[in-house]
Amino acid sequence: MEYVVIIPAAGxxxxxxxxxxxxxxxxxxxxxxxxTLQVFETDPLCxxxxxxxxxxxxxxxxxxxxxxxxxxxxxxVAGGKERQESVFEALKxxxxxxxxxxxxxxxxxxxxxxxxxxxxxxxxSKAAIVAVPVKDTIKRAEDAQIMETVERSGLxxxxxxxxxxxxxxxxxxxxADRDQFLGTDDASLVERLGVAVAIVEGQYDNIKLTTIxxxxxxxxxxxxRLSLPEG
Ligand code: C5P
Numbered sequence: 692m693e694y695v696v697i698i699p700a701a702g703x704x705x706x707x708x709x710x711x712x713x714x715x716x717x718x719x720x721x722x723x724x725x726x727t728l729q730v731f732e733t734d735p736l737c738x739x740x741x742x743x744x745x746x747x748x749x750x751x752x753x754x755x756x757x758x759x760x761x762x763x764x765x766x767x768v769a770g771g772k773e774r775q776e777s778v779f780e781a782l783k784x785x786x787x788x789x790x791x792x793x794x795x796x797x798x799x800x801x802x803x804x805x806x807x808x809x810x811x812x813x814x815x816s817k818a819a820i821v822a823v824p825v826k827d828t829i830k831r832a833e834d835a836q837i838m839e840t841v842e843r844s845g846l847x848x849x850x851x852x853x854x855x856x857x858x859x860x861x862x863x864x865x866x867a868d869r870d871q872f873l874g875t876d877d878a879s880l881v882e883r884l885g886v887a888v889a890i891v892e893g894q895y896d897n898i899k900l901t902t903i904x905x906x907x908x909x910x911x912x913x914x915x916r917l918s919l920p921e922g
Contacts, residue, residue: 693738694810694854695788696731699777700724700752700796701745701770706901712748713900714796718909721759723900724752726799728761734803736810739763741785742796743770743777775873775880779864790814791860793877794852797900800912801893806852809891813854818886820854820878821893822847847890850897853877859886 704713714724731737740763744752749767756764766784770777778793785791790813794801805821812819825846831839853876855863863880867873874880878888896912898905 692810692814693736693788694790694792695739695741695765695785696737696792696794696852697741697743697778697781697785698727698731698794698796699743699770699774699781701743701777702774702797703745707903707905709903712745715751715755716900716906718799718906719913722755723799723909724796725755725759725761727794727796727801728756728764729759730799730801730803730806731794732761732763734806736807737763738788739765739785741765741781742767743781744768745770773873775864775867778877779868782861782864785857788857790854791857792852792854793860795899798851798897799900799909800916801850801852801897805891805893805897809852809854812889812891813856816887816889817859818853818855818878818881819889819891820876821850821852821897822890823850823893823895823897824848826895849876849878850893850899851876855881859884 700714707713709716715722731740742764744767746769768780768784790810809819809821825843825848829841830837831841863884867880881888898908900909
């Protein structure tokens, strides 16, 4: 039931346009990365945290981790140009686990109850991700011309965390590296191996802070947290 988590935190946050790593921006006066780390610090099932960071930000991360007394960070590895490289570098450092989770540093609102359901599912089925049913109607378009309205039933928006048996995630990353395959999430690398990946339904408030307006949503989510149903 215990797990280790890899948290990629080496992005440059270009789409946030903040002039710095978006994970250092604050929500309710606490840096985004600290909100995320605190979830895992306080989860008794989490044995260790592996962070991938931009080496130029090592001291800033260290200072924050000390200030907020995050004790589970086992290693801070140098990330890469793509998220996939950042996760792969951290994965090479992980040793002591059967179940490994990958969770974006930019998703601070994941709940312990969802993590628990995810880990249980990954234990029985080797690979599982948190996702939510797509609410919008999805169009496929070329040059802003609609080509197709995609059937919505059966569509899910993938989130993190994503959880795997360690040996399978390693195999998936090594295979992607060999074939120079670049996926947009961790599960897509595992899917390539022909391994079935299960879905655990999560919450819509597990947002990834990506663009500037997400900071307003984040403030609202935190303020309303206690009145939202636990899921
Ligand atoms: O850019 P995006 O928000 O999709 O990135 C998701 C997560 O991956 C973020 O926490 C970001 O810091 C991390 N990342 C990384 N290395 C990269 C790009 C993104 O660790 N090269």
